[in-house]
Amino acid sequence: MKSVRVRVCLGLTVAALLAGCGGVKTTSSGGGAEGNYPTGNIQMSVGASPGGSTDLITRAIAEGLGKELGVSVPVVNKPGANGALNAKELQSAPADGYKIAVQNASLFTITPLAVSAAEAVKIDDFDLIGGVSQDDYMLAAHADSGYKTIADLKKAGKTIKYGTTGVGTGAQLASALTFKVAGIPSTDVPFDGGAPAMTALLGRQVDVATFQLGEGIENVKAGKLVPLAVFSGERIKYLPDVPTAKEQGFDVVVSQYRFLTAPKGTPEEVKSKLFDAAKKTFATDAYKKFNEANFLTPIEVPPSEVQKMLGDSTSKYKGQVEQYGIKLGSA
Amino acid sequence: MDASYEEERPVEEERPPPAGAWSQLTAALVAALLGVAGLIGSWRLGLGRLTEPGPGLWPFVISVVITLLSVVLAIIGRQALDSERFNRASLLVVVAVVTLVLLAVAMPLIGFEIPSLLLTFVWLRFLGKESWRSSIVISVVTVVAFHLLFVTALQIPLPRLV
Amino acid sequence: MDFLNPVLDGFGVVLEPANLLYCLAGVVIGMLIGVLPGLGPAATIAILLPITYGVEPVAAIIMLAGIFYGAQYGGTITSVLLRLPGEASSVVTVFDGYALARQGKAGTALGIAAIGSFIGGTISIIGLSLLAPIVAEVALDFGPPEYAALALLGVLLVATVGRGGKLKSVIAAGIGLLLATVGRDTFTGASRFTFDSLNLADGIDFVPIAMGLFGLGEILYNLEERHTRVQVPAKVANVWPSRSELRQARGAIGRGSVIGFVLGVLPGGGATLSSLVAYAVEKRRAKQPERFGHGAIEGVAAPETANNAAATSSFIPLLTLGIPANATMALMFGALLIQGIPPGPQLVSEHPDLFWGVINSMYVGNVLLLIMSIPLVGVFVKILRIRPAILAPITVLITLLGVYTVNNQVFDIFLVIVFGVVGYLMKKFGFEPGPLVLAFVLGSVLEIAVRQSLLIFEGDVTGFVTRPISGTVLGLLVVVLVLPLVKIVLKRQRRSL
Known part of the structure; x- marks a missing residue:
């Protein structure tokens, strides 16, 4: 008895499905004549x-x-x-x-x-x-590291550990390219987004990191981080004193x-x-x-x-x- | 052991009869199969080396642990009494799951209102044995309340008719 | 006295009637949102963000902060009453909270949680006021190796919670770890176990797993049980914890506050880890550890105190370093930016009114929440008086629609159904979902941290032990987990002699 009722009800559900097709909206979007869009x-x-x-x-x-x-x-x-x-x-x-x-x-x-x-x-x-x-992206180092430019990283004469904000991001491409173009031995340490990468850089777990301007600019202003380069074609108005990677002689333009x-x-x-x-x-x-x-x-x-x-x-x-x-x- | 603990215990222990060795063996086997599937999948991903791990190394290690422990469970856990037998009422669970799947299928096509209404109604009337009247009233009130809450108040973009 | 002036000014800011009103609005909205599983504080803040554009920055942040810690309060209610943990940090509460509710002591559980949350939150705010800059600096010493050690500790503790058989708990935890690997690998970009589905590319969300295994699994199980056995109507007694119960929970609340404050500062998973550690500490200290999982008061008090303390201290990285510690903090970051106040190291000196206004608003907010809890606990407990036949479909609907709101994807509804069935079967076969869910949460932290550490150490694994903090945590781990095993072995040998 019970199973019959259940079956009837399932039938009802299917019928309602067929009858009700069309006219579904998620945010009550419009439609109709093109002219008065x-x-x-x-x-x-x-x-x-x-x-x-x-x-x-x-x-x-x-x-x-x-x-x-x-x-x-x-x-x-x-x-x-x-x-x-x-x-x-x-x-x-x-x-x-x-x-x-x-x-x-x-x-x-x-x-x-x-x-x-x-x-x-x-x-x-x-x-x-x-x-x-x-x-835009910037490459930054901890203020205590003494690095000021990309060339300084090369002079350090060691494998540079750089933090990035994830696989397939501009931050990863920009930093990988920079180290290759400049011929600096390096290790990519990927993080799950900007916040953990920033934490690792501030805690000096990595030598440098690349992230978006908004994520790090306050720490630059506070003097905790030193921007080594920006990766835009021209200088950025928010960081007018920071030379681009291109100016420093490395053809890396990633935005x-x-x-x-x-x-x-x-x-x-x-x-x-x-x-x-x-x-x-x-x-x-x-x-x-x-x-x-x-x-x-x-x-x-x-x-x-x-x-x-x-x-x-x-x-x-x-x-x-x-x-x-x-x-x-x-x- | 304090007094309150003594009197709480019986409520907790009130469970249906244990299902026996076969059910324990099945559980262990399913877990072991999952482990083996993980082994194969992670092997295909590439293990790399310990100092330079590939994407598959970590899942591989976990899969090994799952597989080994499942085998241990199959050997020593058969006498455990913590599993339960399936019975006629277990079929209700199947029905319930079917209603859930139907809701998920129907929602993007016809909005959430009708499927939600039917789901609550079926659960109330057939799975819950409420009266026809209260089933209808409660399911209608529930859907209206949800509409007011999710759509009107919180403006969540649920697929919907109204 | 220079130091005190901005603090006092901060109180002046909060006690302006308009700001009090925003604080109240925030905690009320937060509490209501917390009750709706799936709809987390992050989603709510996103919805309300545009409304705050026209509001004074201090008032806006006070309200958003209120939503955040208000939601922590609300999340407890569904964990205890319906076994639906809306957030990873309230999973641990489910074990003893739901057990208490089944014994008719839901009021006790909710009451102790409210008191614990209040005390934990308040202690954490005091810590935040006095120690924020120092704590933030210490938190920076936690690099990948330290996270790896902490996450390992967490994963090993996971097997000790819940009440299922140990072997089954470990297997469940292993499956949780395996599920955590689903998605795009952070290091190689390889898609693991995604079956080419973009829906799985970022891995599985916590919400469908937890709500499926706990909430829906329990509903399906009870559905079957209702038809096989005479139903005992749910007892609803003890609306408020008794004096002796309060005394019993006192230590747990004190320790939970400290654990929550300290671990909450760590970005990512801090709150979950703190609730787990607080629970494990109480279980270890208890004279009858076997009470845990069957309705121990301390088993509710400890994690609830800890996760609220952690929620408060998770503001520290945002307000002192400009680093958002979790999804909600990321939104706060955005909200501050839009208000023209970039969060960073100079926030305290440049905007002391905002810094102290927000911090002091938390004292007020916590008092408001406690006052609200007293009548509300009575109301919420009445939910359990509703016949299961009626409560079940409503809960199911909340679960399915709530899980949809996380990513606005029907895929997640299918996921919650799958995990609901798995949760039901686990219960039938004597597995506990708790270890699986917690291991799932900690699993990705563990894997990522270990692999990052290996890169930082250039493959030299001794680094884990030689770094002071990770070495200490690992040492602690040996003491806490390995020594008891050695003791058991020694005891057996002695007995056999």
């Missing part, structure tokens, strides 16, 4: 946990987009695989402009050098909306930058509407202050330029990694 909420997904740079940037942009477009712009965190999980989800979302994301350059230019092909994502699978900002993406095939007018709204957001004082507070350099450029930057860095990194025989991961 947007008619509903625009969801921005983040391929990282709350609190990281990508998350904070997305939330700042979401707030601005919401004001400009007059719809609400909820942010959803989908952390996993350095953002690849979120990328794959965005890739298969409908290309109607109601699901967009800020993504990292390193996911497309560096991570594929370290992971298997199945886990790598390609920028060609997305439409670019526009550039956002650049987040993290972020840009707005949509699923492939999103209509042109939708993308331009989004980029216009983003540009208006970028122009607000609140957003400019946000960039300063997070040590970000704006690169609010059109999609074609982002495409070019990505293409250039992909081929450059690939060439350098091959030239110097660097192994970032298992790929």
Whole structure:
């Protein structure tokens, strides 16, 4: 008797499943005629946990987009695989402009050098909306170590232990390249993110470490860490006295930058509407202050330029990694 | 041993009859199989050397420990009385798990409301033997409350209809 | 007296009515969030972050901090009542807390946890006020070798908790260690046991494992039990711990405070380790260690005191070094940045009002939480009066939807179901989930720290012993774990003579 009832109920469930298909939403996103986009909420997904740079940037942009477009712009965190999980989800979302994301350059230019092909994502699978900002890397040593430049590391005449913030990150590539180009014997000590790497450097468990500006700049200002180099093309306004690696004679230019993406095939007018709204957001004082507070350099450029930057860095990194025989991961 | 401990003990020990040597052997075998699977998997990943460990070395070491201890369990643990026999009521667990899986499958397709409603209803009426009336009332109230809590108050992006 | 001025000013800041209100709002939200398993303080703070943009920096951080330690309080409630630990640091509480609840002493367990949390939190704040800069410097001496030694100690302690057979506990712990290796290897980037699934690339989350093995596994088990045996209605007595119970827990609370404060300073896993160590210390000191796992008061008091003390002291690395010690602290870091106050070594000197305002708000917040607990414990205990047939589906739904919110992935719901079935089967076959879950948490710390150490030592393993702190911890480990074994062997030999 009981089992019959259970079966009836399961049948009901299946019927409800079939009847109810379609019309499901996570953040009540909109739809409908293209001309008057947007008619509903625009969801921005983040391929990282709350609190990281990508998350904070997305939330700042979401707030601005919401004001400009007059719809609400909820942010959803989908952390996993350095953002690849979120990328794959965005890739298969409908290309109607109601699901967009800020993504990292390193996911497309560096991570594929370290992971298997199945886990790598390609920028060609997305439409670019526009550039956002650049987040630079610095190489730093403990103040008590006496190192001031990359050349000092070479003079030390020992194997330099360097901390990095994980496999397939710009920090790993930048430091591996530096030591190879400069011909300094070195050991890579990977950490699970910026905070443990910073702890190890402050505790002098490693000789030097590479991390993003925002993670270490306060300790530089406090005189606990000494920046040896930044890895941007030109000097960074937040650390104007620190020479780039290139200035010091080592051709290592690695930066993290972020840009707005949509699923492939999103209509042109939708993308331009989004980029216009983003540009208006970028122009607000609140957003400019946000960039300063997070040590970000704006690169609010059109999609074609982002495409070019990505293409250039992909081929450059690939060439350098091959030239110097660097192994970032298992790929 | 103090007095309160004496009187607490019987409540804790109230467990169904032990299942016997076969069940102990099965448990040990499953654990051993897991260990062997780990051995093979980590071997394939590459062990490296002790001073320069590959990705598989650490899981390999753990797998060896699991496998060895499971064999020991199979040999000396057969007489233990800490396992329980399955019975007719165990089938309810199967039904319960099926409802959970259906919820997980259906949620992204039709939102969480209908699957949640059906799940609570089935659990109340058929697994819990509550009356029809209270089953319906409680399941509706539960889903409404969850909607208010997760969607309205906390704005969590659950797949949903409303 | 120069030193005292900013501290007193800090109290002035907190006692402004608006800030008091934010503190209250924070701890209330935190407590409620803590009760919902899966929905951790990190997710809540992320949701509330935009609201704080328009608020004064001090008020914003006071509120976010309140959410954080308020959630620690709330997490205890589900661990004790429903066997659902929402965070790794409340897993240990489950062992004796849930046992007490089954004996009708849920009120006692929650009451002692509230008192322990209050004392642990307060002692930790005093430590934070007086010692923060010194402690932060000491914490920096903890490099990978020290973490390796501590994590090893933790993993070995794991097998001694819970009440299952020793051999089965060790096997379960081994499986936990193996599960911790799932995901992308930090060192080589190789994907281990992920079966090419991106969902597993970062490994398995703690929440689906703990909620599956403990919560859902228990529900499935009880479902079967309900239909095989006459149901004894759950007793709900002793709404507040008695004087003798308080006396019994006194030592555990004192030691738990110190252990929690010290280990909480260490970034990553400090809170979990502290609850485990505090529990193990009490079990070792007890005259009848066999009471542990069957509802020992100290078994609740020690880990709950320790994890709250640890939650408070985990602010130290953030406020003095600018290093976020856990996911919630990473959000605080972001919140401070957005407010234009970059956390770092100069925070205390440049923003003393914020530093002391936040620290002193914790005194107030802890008092508020204790006051709230007194009536709320009575309310929450009533949950157990609900018939299991009704409570079960509601708990299941909270679990499934709660686990979804961690990563917003349906995959995690499937994971919790799988681990629920595993938890049920483990119970049927006499395995304890506790060792598995704790070993899982400590496993990745252990592996990463050992491999980092090997790189730092350039392959020379003697480094573990020659470094003062790791050497001491390893020595302690030998004394605590190996000596009892030697004693047993000696005793047997004597007997056979």
